[in-house]
Amino acid sequence: MTDLPRNQHIVASGLVAAVGAWVTYISYTQEPAAAFLFPRMISTVFVVLALWTFGKALLGKSQVGNGLSAQAMKNILPGLIVALIYIFWAAKGLGFYTASTITFFILLSLYDPAPHSEGRTWIKRIIITAGFLAVMYGLFAALLNVYTPREIFF
Amino acid sequence: MGDVFTPFNFMLLLIGTIGGLILGATPGLSPTMAVALLIPFTFRLEAAQGLILLGAAYTSTVAGGAVSAILLKIPGAPANIATTLDGHTMAQKGQGAKALQLSFLASAVGGVFGVLLLIFLTPVLAKWALAFGPSHLFWLAILGVTVIGSLDSSSLVKGLLSGCIGLWLATIGFDDIMGAQRFIFHPAVGGGINVIPALIGLFAIPQVITMFAKGRSSSGAEVIVVQKSPIKAAIQEVFSRKRALAIGTAVGSVIGLIPGVGGQIAGLVAYDQSKKFSPESEKFGTGHSEGVIAAEAANNAMVGPSLVPLLTLSIPGSPTAAVLLGGLLIHGIFPGSDLFDNHPDVAWTFINSMLIGQILMCIFGLYVAGLAASVARVPHSVMAAVVLGLAVFGSYSVQNSMGDVYVMASLGVGMYFLERFGFSAAPLVLGLILGPIAEANFIQGSMIANATSSVGSYFFTGPLNLTLIIIVVASIAYSAWMEVRNRRYTSKEEIMQ
Amino acid sequence: MKTWIAGAAMALMTLGTTASADGHGDFPERPIMMMVSYGAGGATDFQARIVTMTAGNEDALGMPVAIINKPGAGGRVGWNWFSSQAESDGYTLGAYNVPHFIAQSIEGGVDYSTDSFEPIANWGADPAVFVVAADSDFNSMADVVDYAKANPGGLTFSGAGLFVGHHIAALQLEKAAGVKLAYIPSNKGGAGAMKSVIAGEVLGGVNNLSDAFRAREAGNVKILGVFDLERNAFMEDVPTMQEQGFDIDNASVNFRGVMVPAGTPQGVIDHLAAVVPTMFENSRVQGKMSAGGSPMHVMNREEVLEMWAARQTTLEELLAGL
Numbered sequence: 001m002t003d004l005p006r007n008q009h010i011v012a013s014g015l016v017a018a019v020g021a022w023v024t025y026i027s028y029t030q031e032p033a034a035a036f037l038f039p040r041m042i043s044t045v046f047v048v049l050a051l052w053t054f055g056k057a058l059l060g061k062s063q064v065g066n067g068l069s070a071q072a073m074k075n076i077l078p079g080l081i082v083a084l085i086y087i088f089w090a091a092k093g094l095g096f097y098t099a100s101t102i103t104f105f106i107l108l109s110l111y112d113p114a115p116h117s118e119g120r121t122w123i124k125r126i127i128i129t130a131g132f133l134a135v136m137y138g139l140f141a142a143l144l145n146v147y148t149p150r151e152i153f154f
Numbered sequence: 155m156g157d158v159f160t161p162f163n164f165m166l167l168l169i170g171t172i173g174g175l176i177l178g179a180t181p182g183l184s185p186t187m188a189v190a191l192l193i194p195f196t197f198r199l200e201a202a203q204g205l206i207l208l209g210a211a212y213t214s215t216v217a218g219g220a221v222s223a224i225l226l227k228i229p230g231a232p233a234n235i236a237t238t239l240d241g242h243t244m245a246q247k248g249q250g251a252k253a254l255q256l257s258f259l260a261s262a263v264g265g266v267f268g269v270l271l272l273i274f275l276t277p278v279l280a281k282w283a284l285a286f287g288p289s290h291l292f293w294l295a296i297l298g299v300t301v302i303g304s305l306d307s308s309s310l311v312k313g314l315l316s317g318c319i320g321l322w323l324a325t326i327g328f329d330d331i332m333g334a335q336r337f338i339f340h341p342a343v344g345g346g347i348n349v350i351p352a353l354i355g356l357f358a359i360p361q362v363i364t365m366f367a368k369g370r371s372s373s374g375a376e377v378i379v380v381q382k383s384p385i386k387a388a389i390q391e392v393f394s395r396k397r398a399l400a401i402g403t404a405v406g407s408v409i410g411l412i413p414g415v416g417g418q419i420a421g422l423v424a425y426d427q428s429k430k431f432s433p434e435s436e437k438f439g440t441g442h443s444e445g446v447i448a449a450e451a452a453n454n455a456m457v458g459p460s461l462v463p464l465l466t467l468s469i470p471g472s473p474t475a476a477v478l479l480g481g482l483l484i485h486g487i488f489p490g491s492d493l494f495d496n497h498p499d500v501a502w503t504f505i506n507s508m509l510i511g512q513i514l515m516c517i518f519g520l521y522v523a524g525l526a527a528s529v530a531r532v533p534h535s536v537m538a539a540v541v542l543g544l545a546v547f548g549s550y551s552v553q554n555s556m557g558d559v560y561v562m563a564s565l566g567v568g569m570y571f572l573e574r575f576g577f578s579a580a581p582l583v584l585g586l587i588l589g590p591i592a593e594a595n596f597i598q599g600s601m602i603a604n605a606t607s608s609v610g611s612y613f614f615t616g617p618l619n620l621t622l623i624i625i626v627v628a629s630i631a632y633s634a635w636m637e638v639r640n641r642r643y644t645s646k647e648e649i650m651q
Numbered sequence: 652m653k654t655w656i657a658g659a660a661m662a663l664m665t666l667g668t669t670a671s672a673d674g675h676g677d678f679p680e681r682p683i684m685m686m687v688s689y690g691a692g693g694a695t696d697f698q699a700r701i702v703t704m705t706a707g708n709e710d711a712l713g714m715p716v717a718i719i720n721k722p723g724a725g726g727r728v729g730w731n732w733f734s735s736q737a738e739s740d741g742y743t744l745g746a747y748n749v750p751h752f753i754a755q756s757i758e759g760g761v762d763y764s765t766d767s768f769e770p771i772a773n774w775g776a777d778p779a780v781f782v783v784a785a786d787s788d789f790n791s792m793a794d795v796v797d798y799a800k801a802n803p804g805g806l807t808f809s810g811a812g813l814f815v816g817h818h819i820a821a822l823q824l825e826k827a828a829g830v831k832l833a834y835i836p837s838n839k840g841g842a843g844a845m846k847s848v849i850a851g852e853v854l855g856g857v858n859n860l861s862d863a864f865r866a867r868e869a870g871n872v873k874i875l876g877v878f879d880l881e882r883n884a885f886m887e888d889v890p891t892m893q894e895q896g897f898d899i900d901n902a903s904v905n906f907r908g909v910m911v912p913a914g915t916p917q918g919v920i921d922h923l924a925a926v927v928p929t930m931f932e933n934s935r936v937q938g939k940m941s942a943g944g945s946p947m948h949v950m951n952r953e954e955v956l957e958m959w960a961a962r963q964t965t966l967e968e969l970l971a972g973l
Contacts, residue, residue, distance in 0.1 A: 012575040016315065023322050026337060035334035038593040039325045046318035049311055068574050075369035080567070083362065083542055087563040091546060092556055100546065104539045111535035113370050128536060136547060139180060144191070145717060146551040147684065190691040190700075190718075197704055197939070284850040328724030330838040331813060333760060345721065345728040413846060414839065468869040469846045476692025476842060484701060486942030490869025553719050554684065555732075594838035602853065605807045605833030 005067035009057040013050070020050035082106050096148035097137060105129045158506045163206055166199070167507055170210030171514045175522065177211070178218020181354050182548025184231040185215040186473040193481055201485035201497070205504040208481045210511035212474060213457055217261040217515050220450055221522065224253045226541055228358045228548075232349065232587050233453040235580055236421035238357065239305075240438065240445030247441050251523045255388035256443055257450040258519030263392070264403045264451030265512035268458030271407050272465075273505060279459055280466040283411050288599035289613045291415055293622035295592035298419040300626050301426045303581040304633030312576045314630075319577075320585020321592070323347050323565075330590055331597050342557040349587055351549035351558040352565055356579040358545040359566020365538035385520055391443055398444035401428040402451030410456025413463055413471035417456050418587050424452030430632070458508065465489050465501070678741055678919055679714045685744040685909070686737065688729020690722035693840050694777070694859055694945070695907055699746045701939045702774045702931055711930045712923075716744070725812040726751050727761050734763035739912040741919035744771070749906040749959065754814040754966050765963055766913060769920055770955035772928040773908035775940070776948035778879035778901065779820040780863045780889065781808075782848055782872040783855040792876045792895045795855060799830040807833045809844035809856040817844070817857040820878040820903035822969060827897040848872060859905065860885060861944045878903045885944065902965045906948070908955060924952040 024047045027039040082103060090099035105125060114121040140146045158167065170192070177188035192211050196204030219230025224241035237257060244253035271279065286294070299321065303313035326337045327346025338344050392399060405424040410416045428448035429438040438445050461478070463471035468490040470476035482489055485500075493501045549562040569579050603612035613619060685703060689695045696718065703716035721729035730745070730752050737743040747768065756764040783789045789798070799806040810817030813836045821834045837843035841859045848856040849871045857878070858866075864885050866872045874889045879901045882891060892899040909927055911920060930936070931949045940947050950958065 009575055012571065016319070016572075016577075019319075023337070030336070032332065032334055035329045035332040035336065038596060039322070039336065042318055042321045042325070042589075046315070046322060049315040049318060052311055053315060066574065068571075071369075072367040076363055076366045079366035079538070080363060084563070084567075086542075087546060087559060091550075091559065096547070096550070100543050104543060107539040107542070108535050111366065111368075111370055111538060112533065113535070132540060132543065136543060140547050140551060143176075144180075144183075144551060145682065146547075147554060147682065147717075148547070148550060149556070186691055190696075190720075193700060194704060284846075287847075287850065287852045328727050330724055331836050333724050333727055333755065333758070333813060335760060345732055346723050414843075463846070466869075467846075467849060467871055468865050469849065470692060470842050473690060473692055476690070478692075480692055480697040480700070480943075483697065483943035483945075484939045488865045488868050488944070490865065490871070492868050553721050555721075590838065598835055598837065598847075601833065601835050602807050605805050605835075 006057070006060050008067040010054075013054040013057040017047070017050040017054040020047040023047070078110055079107060082110070092149050097133065097141075100136065101129060101133050104132055158206065158503060158510055163203060163503075163507075166203055166206045167210045167511060167514065170207040170507075171214045171511055172518060174211035174214030175218040175221070175515065175518055178215035178230050179221035180548065181222055181226070181228045181230065181358070181544050182350055182551050183215075184350055185212060185219070185233075186477055187552070188215045189474055189477045189481075193477065193484075196481055197484065201482070201487055202500045202503040204481055204485065205478075205500060206507040208478055209504050209507040210514070212478065213265055213454070213508050213511040214515040214518075216454055216457055217258060217265070217450070217519060220257040220261070221254065221519075222544075224257060224446075225250055226358065226544070227361050228354055228541070228544070232353065232418045232583070233421050233456070234449075235302075235353075235583060236425040236449035236452075237446060239425065239449070239580070240440075240442050241449075243439065243441035244443070244446065249383065249441065252383040252388055252391075252443075253441075253446050254523035255383060255385060255520055256392055256446050258516050258523065259388060259392040260399060260402065260447040260451040261454040261519070262512050262516035263399060264406055264453075264455035265457055265515075266509060267403045268407045268410070268455040269505065269509045269512065270458070272458035272462060276462055276466055279411055279462040282408075283413055283463045283471060284467070285618065286412050286415075288595040288602065289616075290618050290622060291412070292592050292595040292599060292613070293619060293626065294412065294415045294419070295588040295595065297622060297626050297629070298415065298422065298588045299581060299585050299592075301419075301629050302422055302584045304629060305422070305426050305429070305580070309576050310630070310633050310637050313578060313581050316572075316577045316579075317581040317585040320582040320587075321589040322585075323352070323582075324586045324589025325593070330594055342560045345557070347561055347565075347586065348552060348555075348558050349583075350552045351562040352586055353583055354545050354549045355562030355564075355566035356569045356583055358541050359563060360570040360573055360579065362538045362542050362545070363567070363570040365534040365541075368534055370535075383523075388520075392447060395444050395447050397431060398428040398448040399451050401431065402448035403455045406452030406455030407459045410452070411459040411462060411471070413469070415588070415591055417453075417460055417472050417474075419584070420456045421449040421453040422584070424448045426629075454512070465493060678922055679712055681742065682714050683712065683716045683742050683744060684719050685716050685746060686719050686721055686729055686733050687746045688721055688723075688726040688733070688748075689840065691720050693722075693842075694861060695746055695748060696720060697943070698775055698907060698940065698945050701943070701945075702936055704939075705930055705933045705936060708933075711933070712926055725755070725815055727755055730755075731762045733912060734767035737912050739914035741911060741915050741923065743912065744923075745910050745912070747906075747908055747910045748815070749908075750819050750902060750962050750966055751815045751905070753959065753962050754819060754970065757963075757966055757970050758814050765959050768910040769913055769915060770952055770959065771909040771911060771920070771923045772931060772952060773906055773950035773955050773958070774931045774947060775905075775907040775945060777816075777905040777907070777946055778860045778877050778883060779816050779857050779903045779905070780860050780877050780886075781820075781824075781855060781875045782845070782858050782863050782866065783875060784848055784851055785871055785873055787855070787873065789855065789875065790873070792892065792897065795875065796828045796830060798854075799828070799832055804831045804833055806830075806855070807835055807853040809835045809837055809847045809853045810858070811840045811844050812836045812838070816903045816905040817841075819966070819969065820857045820899075823878065823899045823903060824892070824897065826969075826972070827892070827899050845872075860946065864944050883946065885946065900965075902962065902969065906950075906955075906958065908950070920952075 024043040027036050027043045086103040108125050177183050219234040220237050223229045223234040223237040227242040229235045241253045299317040303317040326343050402424040406420045410420040425448050429435050463469045464475040470479045549558050600609050603609040687696045687699050706712045707715040733745040789795050841862045847853050877891050
């Protein structure tokens, strides 16, 4: 617990302060002024609070929030990549149900502690995935009539 | 007094209640959308029958939202945000079933009280609902953001800052009154940020990533366990927490009445007040039963009074009331004096169906809690994948838009990292919800003020304005004082845990 | 799997053919979606749900129509989406509100104009009316205008937003009476504007005839005049603005109907244009609409095209003075 959380706090509050500064700049420069009256009010409060937070982080006085440990980042990365590919490409590219099934199965395999070498583990995972798919299809397609993007299969 | 108990009508009541619970628990379906989805079914029914279905569905969708708020930390609707604060923490401690039982029991108590108010005090309530003009609604929206900003974050400044980020996010897209485009840095936000997908993303995605962060761990503590909990114990618990129950019910029914703002913040203000009046206030946020009871009692107590402006003045006070208005109109019934004078049977059937719906909802809710207990252990790997899938489907289904899914995911991932540094999702979402209300009322208020008096006197004079301003200032001051005091007595290391 | 019809529709578009026998012979073969650019529960949403309720019948489209709400900024969010992102395959319909979208396109800042959409049919026409609270001192439009002359810019009155029918009516009133008024737009549509009249936050308001009719039944408002060429069947006792000496036509009347994005195959448009008006004529639809106090006015595609063009000219003149 030495400098890692402190540096992370500086980066995080720095980013928020940067967004605050950008919002304030836009609010005070864009036209029509009447439409930016309210954004001016909130961005002023926003930027003051953000600079306060940033200042505290620089002084190392940020007391709330633990930041991220290296181990946690290593754990998150594979799942996050799979999730982002699913959301930003596969859901539309492959069709909702196909992409959801594949993603569900991959995430299950990535984070399920059961040993990968056993056949039973894989059968269990397939069954859970199928169950999930059935519930989603029943709820959204059959009951609520939501028309989701479909490419391959359904 | 209306025929709720004929076999067919009672069946409709059952369908409405159970359907409402399922729809309410589905992320992405707010009570408004759920009721709108049921409208086509009422085309073929008689007026009174259609209203039984809608009334029962309305009451139970509001309560159903607590199911996903507690078990998945995805508030079914903005009204359920306060429920996540203690409800989900209880679920994490293995008390999910108990939290659900408490929430349904408290909902029923609050809900029945709210409907009774609707029955007996309608004329008084109607006056109260109209007392809030633009300046008051503006202050009320600001109050909502500051209350939650000081509530759900261990740092007041970061809580308020989170609220500001939410207020800013709300201004993205077209401005509601002038129609000017603001802050559109990507086409996906061209139409502004839709509240429901944002709500899902901000709560669900950090959950998913937190579960990822635990890695392929196999220790017993790393599974979500829902322990069976006897109903009798839950009933005793609810009624032993009289203070939370009373504050929740009272605050919910009074604030829930205010058109536009009420329903969104009733649960939250009730939670905040019962925390301030509780001798165990430090336990709030750590899975304390009073938190769940106050929040859920409040947001069901709101259901009855929120219909007062509709039933007496024919003005829908909330989006859901607007949909219900549609349900009345297709049968040629105009709410207002016409309803009670010429169709008293319809009016009373509707009101009774909400009353009985509350009780049925409670019974089924307790059953659902039992079911949840039988799905004893859900490993994190499964939970993460399920929540992710629900978040994607739920945010897409709001308006069949991929853009909403992208916004949901981006906000969610950003929120995860912000949460690591003491920012929190609840004030951000409240800012997003209340921002447009604050802005529109500010603009309308200033326009009226410019035409009649001055802006200063319009917003800063009058008993109601001053009361609201004092509450805003007091709530910030109180939280700042509490924070300073806690810091003095607690060492830095302890806070960092 | 993309449905076969969409592929065929794309092929038709690129070829620019007029073949009507192939490609859309079985249109529609899956449920259709209709975008409403106002929230669930609003007058447009409510009416859209009623007029499409018989779509699934065999003598209508044979497939149900699902309503999707894309509310925001007086309809701009929904219509922007509809003109730029909706698929032009006939499976995405949209509800239009005239003069709203035309006035917004003239004012600018949006991606659409009348060329972005192809009308199918019109279902309703809801004139604007001037309302005051039941306990108001105003009893005629003359009283209102006299007050405005005595207090220039001090007569506050509400309406559903800027560049919507109510705002057009307000502009016409200012011009015809030669006074300066304080128009206060609501962000919550007609219902929000009506609430501020009843609560006494403003001195009067422009509102939808259907909503005002209901509010008068409930004893909350007085209706002083109709912004239309003729008196309305729902309220024969309320005089038009022209009868009260103000030269105001029907430019603010809120026409509601169905359209598709430009680029939709002509065959699909023709099919819809033939079937949809008959759907509006359905007696069950008519019954539910009149029960709800919603004035119907069915127009076919040709009539709507004419009406759009006429509104475009009138509004350009009116808004040029701003």
